[in-house]
Amino acid sequence: MRRDVFQAIADPVRRDIIELLSKESLTINEVADKFEISRPAISKHLKxxxxxxxxxxxxxxxxxxxxxxxxxxxxxxxxxxxxKVLWEGKLDSFERYLMELKSKKEDNE
Incomplete structure (x- = not known):
């Protein structure tokens, strides 16, 4: 089965492996030692x-x-x-909403 980059980064363990290897090259055993899952599972992720x-x-x-x-x-x-722009806008809007709630709460106290 041919996989793509999106399938690869979909799994949190694979994202952790990517982050780990972004800092340095490691042997397969060194990668496996960094995780609390079986070596065969790490080998599958590396594959x-x-x-x-x-x-x-x-x-x-x-x-x-x-x-x-x-x-x-x-x-x-x-x-x-x-x-990115879409989510930044939504997060900014959510932050403003939370600030309004906090302000109303403080006014009522």
Whole structure:
């Protein structure tokens, strides 16, 4: 099954792996050590990230190193960017509403 970047970032564990690898390249075992789930589960997540070309896995001797390929995340960032203004407006509106409620509460006290 061919996956895309959106499927890859849909899972919180994969997002955590992406964040982890954005700081440094790690072996598969080092990645697994950072999580409290089974190594086979981590291997499955890494496989999906690799299939989506979000990470590359390079073999060096007996170790396999995972490194991020951030350029593959660009489609997701571009898609999310179009909604940034919408959500900022909604959050600003919600903040104003909360401030009004707080002000009314203080006036009634």
């Amino acid at each position: 999906i990230l690799n299939e989506c070309d979000i990470i590359a896995i390079d073999k060096k001797g007996r170790e396999r190193y995972c490194k991020i390929q951030p350029q593959q995340l660009i489609p997701a960032f571009l898609w999310m960017e179009q909604y």
